[in-house]
Amino acid sequence: MEEAGSRSSSIKPPLWVNAEITYRCPLHCLFCYNPVDYAHSGAELTTEEWLRALRQARELGAIQLGISGGEPLLRDDVEMMVAEAHKLGYFTTLLTSGVGLTEKRISAFRDGGLDAIQLSFQDSTREMNDFLSSTKTFELKSKVAKLIKQYDYPMVLNVVLHRLNIDHVARILEMAEAMGAEQVELANTQYYSWAMVNRDQLLPSREQLQRAEAATNAFRERVGNKIKVYFVVPDYYATRPKACMNGWGSVFLNIAADGMALPCHEARMLPGLTFPNVRDHDVRWIWHESPGFNAYRGDSWMQEPCRSCPEKAKDFGGCRCQAFMLTGDATNADPVCDLSQNHHLITEVVDKAQNPGKPVTVHPIVFRDDKNSRKLGEKKGAPVPTTAAVDS
Amino acid sequence: MSETNIALESVIELQRQYRFQFEPAQESFVLLYPEGLIKLPGSAGEIMKRVDGKTSVQGIVENLQQAFPGADLRQDVLEFLEVAYGRGWIKIK
Numbered sequence: 001m002e003e004a005g006s007r008s009s010s011i012k013p014p015l016w017v018n019a020e021i022t023y024r025c026p027l028h029c030l031f032c033y034n035p036v037d038y039a040h041s042g043a044e045l046t047t048e049e050w051l052r053a054l055r056q057a058r059e060l061g062a063i064q065l066g067i068s069g070g071e072p073l074l075r076d077d078v079e080m081m082v083a084e085a086h087k088l089g090y091f092t093t094l095l096t097s098g099v100g101l102t103e104k105r106i107s108a109f110r111d112g113g114l115d116a117i118q119l120s121f122q123d124s125t126r127e128m129n130d131f132l133s134s135t136k137t138f139e140l141k142s143k144v145a146k147l148i149k150q151y152d153y154p155m156v157l158n159v160v161l162h163r164l165n166i167d168h169v170a171r172i173l174e175m176a177e178a179m180g181a182e183q184v185e186l187a188n189t190q191y192y193s194w195a196m197v198n199r200d201q202l203l204p205s206r207e208q209l210q211r212a213e214a215a216t217n218a219f220r221e222r223v224g225n226k227i228k229v230y231f232v233v234p235d236y237y238a239t240r241p242k243a244c245m246n247g248w249g250s251v252f253l254n255i256a257a258d259g260m261a262l263p264c265h266e267a268r269m270l271p272g273l274t275f276p277n278v279r280d281h282d283v284r285w286i287w288h289e290s291p292g293f294n295a296y297r298g299d300s301w302m303q304e305p306c307r308s309c310p311e312k313a314k315d316f317g318g319c320r321c322q323a324f325m326l327t328g329d330a331t332n333a334d335p336v337c338d339l340s341q342n343h344h345l346i347t348e349v350v351d352k353a354q355n356p357g358k359p360v361t362v363h364p365i366v367f368r369d370d371k372n373s374r375k376l377g378e379k380k381g382a383p384v385p386t387t388a389a390v391d392s
Numbered sequence: 393m394s395e396t397n398i399a400l401e402s403v404i405e406l407q408r409q410y411r412f413q414f415e416p417a418q419e420s421f422v423l424l425y426p427e428g429l430i431k432l433p434g435s436a437g438e439i440m441k442r443v444d445g446k447t448s449v450q451g452i453v454e455n456l457q458q459a460f461p462g463a464d465l466r467q468d469v470l471e472f473l474e475v476a477y478g479r480g481w482i483k484i485k
Binding site for chain 2: 013015060061063064066089091093115116118152154156182183225228
């Protein structure tokens, strides 16, 4: 619609900044969305570099700030970021596994103006939580949940759902209620990064999914307005793609541990694109002018069937990363769409997942840890072009 | 129709997980909560601005009528607050 020269004026400001302040993490979740080659990523931004980026993004209009990771609490300057973010007027949420959330720290967050805490659980039982995260953290997380309530924080409980825990949804919700959560996110695994590596073990069957939705709805009916429950369906079971990130470069700005600015958590994987680093560029330039953020704005990049599809304004052709991962071309329709000629790439995987119970293959689970990350990074062969700006 | 919860003598306040502020980039008042944002343009924002946990609904109406003389705003205020209550944004003290 707009000419390239006037594009800047049609771009709305970002609303949401996700600051992945570190890729370090004491957990090793097999569905982690951090890049599989995170071990090869460059040095983390310094405190001052983070504060500068947060100021610039806020000036641009960003309102929501997520401080995440990795495990953000492995950095000791989160308190400074929280306080600065509060002064700037962000609504700040800390996304944590709970590991490292001591009373001293939560008290400092409270004083600094942290607005909410999202605590992740892997399951409702110690055995499954600890197995899925490859750690012994369940009891620690339960203690942290109590601490969050003690400090009168709104608590958002986040549980990533998949084949190995989705049958426990009713119990997970009971646990959330007992802990006093205000909001529960039952987020079915999206198949990127580590989850893609472990997809065969993680994709639930249709029957599992339906049971989980029924259990969620029954819970909603019982508790009413008291607890908000979000159930994010796995897009592999849909016939239309998700409106990924509400459109490329539309509302979401991800800043990775090494300072790379990305339109989503996963965009680093896309070939042929260079993403800017907040060390080298002002966030305003990054958002409005950088080629990376403009690559898939609008619809001129689309191929058929998206290009002439009446629904393109609604779903933007789905997810660029999923299109690339599954078809090799990021400008293709997201194969989740049943109008895509590549839709069989989804249905074949879904068909394989229909025998309930056991994982469908004997390929071993790959936990997210430094050793596996280095291995997966090497396997990718040529260095990922998007890491080029890190050392400049 | 549906039951009403908000009366003129009710004193209301924001639920604690919400924060209300003006956003210049959006040119609008917004209600912020974990991972979400609701734009409250125009009269919705003006009403919410006066929700402070101290002033009664009647007080909010009077205050608005001083700021925007001429119109009878009572019905608008009650209707909006009823919606806000139904969505869990506010509670009655």
